[in-house]
Amino acid sequence: MEIYKQNDEDLGTGLGLSICSLIAEKLGGxxxxxxxFSIQLPYDEKPNKMN
Incomplete structure (x- = not known):
């Protein structure tokens, strides 16, 4: 599995949602x-032989 890594060339300012919220508010919205986030795993009800 490859872990997500942000590209160093495309650094953001972290203001995207804040700006969107301000615009929406100014327009009455x-x-x-x-x-x-959810994860689902199979479950086997049989006892584990190691116990």
Missing amino acids: YLDLHSR
């Missing part, structure tokens, strides 16, 4: 953000 709002910015809404939802983030969700």
